[in-house]
Amino acid sequence: MTKTHVTTTINGEVTEFLCEPGATLLAVLRNELQLTGTKEGCGTGDCGACSVTLNGRLVCSCLVLGVEAEGAEIGTVEGIGGIDKLHIIQEKFLEHAALQCGICTPGLIVSTKALLAENPEPTEKEARYYLAGNLCRCTGYDKIIRAVMDSAEAMRGDA
Amino acid sequence: MVSVVYEAPASVQDAVALLSGAEITATVLAGGTDLIIQMQGLVNESRLLVDLKKIPAMMEATLDAEGLQLGPCMSCAELTSREDIKSVYPGLIEAAYLIGSTQIQGRASVGGNLCNSSPAADTVPALIVNNAQCVIVGPSGERSIQVEDFATGVGQNCLEKGELLSLIRIPLPAANTSDAYLRFIPRTEMDIAVAGAAVSITLDDDGICTAARVSIGAVAPTVLVVAKAAEVLLGTKVDVQALQAVAEAASKASSPITDRRGTDEYRRHVVGVLAKRAAAIAAERVRGIQS
Ligand SMILES: Cc1cc2nc3c(=O)[nH]c(=O)nc-3n(C[C@H](O)[C@H](O)[C@H](O)COP(=O)(O)OP(=O)(O)OC[C@H]3O[C@@H](n4cnc5c(N)ncnc54)[C@H](O)[C@@H]3O)c2cc1C
Ligand code: FES
Ligand code: FES
Numbered sequence: 051m052t053k054t055h056v057t058t059t060i061n062g063e064v065t066e067f068l069c070e071p072g073a074t075l076l077a078v079l080r081n082e083l084q085l086t087g088t089k090e091g092c093g094t095g096d097c098g099a100c101s102v103t104l105n106g107r108l109v110c111s112c113l114v115l116g117v118e119a120e121g122a123e124i125g126t127v128e129g130i131g132g133i134d135k136l137h138i139i140q141e142k143f144l145e146h147a148a149l150q151c152g153i154c155t156p157g158l159i160v161s162t163k164a165l166l167a168e169n170p171e172p173t174e175k176e177a178r179y180y181l182a183g184n185l186c187r188c189t190g191y192d193k194i195i196r197a198v199m200d201s202a203e204a205m206r207g208d209a
Numbered sequence: 210m211v212s213v214v215y216e217a218p219a220s221v222q223d224a225v226a227l228l229s230g231a232e233i234t235a236t237v238l239a240g241g242t243d244l245i246i247q248m249q250g251l252v253n254e255s256r257l258l259v260d261l262k263k264i265p266a267m268m269e270a271t272l273d274a275e276g277l278q279l280g281p282c283m284s285c286a287e288l289t290s291r292e293d294i295k296s297v298y299p300g301l302i303e304a305a306y307l308i309g310s311t312q313i314q315g316r317a318s319v320g321g322n323l324c325n326s327s328p329a330a331d332t333v334p335a336l337i338v339n340n341a342q343c344v345i346v347g348p349s350g351e352r353s354i355q356v357e358d359f360a361t362g363v364g365q366n367c368l369e370k371g372e373l374l375s376l377i378r379i380p381l382p383a384a385n386t387s388d389a390y391l392r393f394i395p396r397t398e399m400d401i402a403v404a405g406a407a408v409s410i411t412l413d414d415d416g417i418c419t420a421a422r423v424s425i426g427a428v429a430p431t432v433l434v435v436a437k438a439a440e441v442l443l444g445t446k447v448d449v450q451a452l453q454a455v456a457e458a459a460s461k462a463s464s465p466i467t468d469r470r471g472t473d474e475y476r477r478h479v480v481g482v483l484a485k486r487a488a489a490i491a492a493e494r495v496r497g498i499q500s
Contacts, residue, residue: 054215072213074245094246095313096399107286107315113245114316117215118260161311182399183310
């Protein structure tokens with residue numbers, strides 16, 4: 051099978067890769083580009099562990115083909131913050147202990163950032179609906195929602 | 210595993226040429242939220258995927274005096290953010306807003322929902338009560354068909370080899386008309402309908418129903434139009450008796466299956482309740498426009 055050459059922008063950097071046309075963006079990110087922050091939970095769009103932004107829209111990278119990234123802008127958790135400089139949302143997740151095993155966390159961070167970009171002042175109900183596609187098997191969601199609501203407040207600058 | 214050839218043509222003509230000239234199975238790719246999962250189950254097959262999302266007309270929606278010209282590949286996320294469209298077809302927008310999660314709506318399209326031809330497809334009943342029409346383009350030219358005649362069975366539709374859905378055309382509703390869509394799922398979000406119902410209602414200045422359409426989903430091999438449920442509304446003020454008659458007609462028209470998400474008896478009952486409630490909401494929306 052011949053591989054396709056793809057040029058895309060990931061977290062603001064122009065990136066090129068080769069991929070099989072049937073490979074998902076999730077597989078490309080993890081296996082070709084070593085961007086392993088994006089996780090695979092189900093591979094069928096149900097869990098949200100693979101959440102990334104594609105041209106600014108939140109999507110499941112397990113349901114996007116790598117070849118569809120051609121000319122697009124991709125945002126992954128690696129572009130949000132790192133060990134030397136955490137993003138407010140990441141700090142709040144730590145502060146509220148909003149994770150246990152952590153497999154859902156990158157997806158939730160990406161989704162929370164997308165939520166707050168669209169709606170800086172969500173109600174708890176709006177936040178819960180927006181994040182309904184991000185499953186967590188450990189925390190019971192309460193601490194996650196507290197971290198999200200606190201992030202929203204901190205990011206609005208009235209913390 | 211499936212071996213894929215990927216093409217992203219820039220025009221409908223090029224897409225039709227690719228689809229009709231293909232020597233391997235050729236499939237249209239829209240948001241991929243049905244298709245990419247379906248392909249995971251294939252073994253030793255070759256597929257040509259024709260991605261329509263690089264064709265500008267497929268991704269746009271225009272609302273004018275004629276009604277809505279909806280590019281079939283526009284994502285539900287983009288569609289539901291269109292306040293102008295929501296104000297004219299609130300039921301259609303609430304149906305699109307029910308599909309999957311935020312992530313799924315970021316990719317899922319109304320055209321894909323229709324062409325996947327599941328009887329539980331949430332946008333289809335709402336399209337049907339709004340008299341939506343499919344414009345289909347293929348090697349022998351263009352044709353149109355009403356959405357209610359598009360699906361022919363579970364996962365089956367009237368598209369021939371080389372054809373694609375190029376436009377969804379929804380006429381502007383008559384004055385004093387509104388719509389609503391409701392579905393029932395075991396959870397509060399992220400599930401497939403056990404039953405769904407859409408209703409469109411027109412009221413005159415005295416609040417009397419002069420026109421109605423009722424469509425029900427997930428209770429037969431295809432989404433159904435229930436003419437009888439619309440008839441019983443005509444000439445009424447959409448009162449309790451009329452609503453009860455809608456429920457009975459919708460339940461009677463259904464022929465649901467039993468599976469782990471509901472028995473046939475349960476689905477038959479629930480679809481009536483949904484039709485009744487959707488009719489009440491649509492009527493309330495019209496009264497809101499009138500007051
Ligand atoms: C987690 C999850 C939750 C979901 N929840 C719901 C839900 O609540 N309600 C619901 O109704 N659905 C749901 N779905 C199913 C799916 O998201 C929808 O049916 C969606 O609208 C499909 O659109 P798409 O653009 O992704 O289609 P695709 O997957 O790209 O295509 C679907 C089919 O239609 C064909 N097709 C698409 N566009 C065209 C065209 N223009 N011309 C010809 N053929 C075309 C494709 O070849 C394919 O066979 C869910 C899916 C997932 C993964
Ligand atoms: S891995 Fe993509 S949604 Fe679960
Ligand atoms: S912390 Fe384990 S799944 Fe969320």
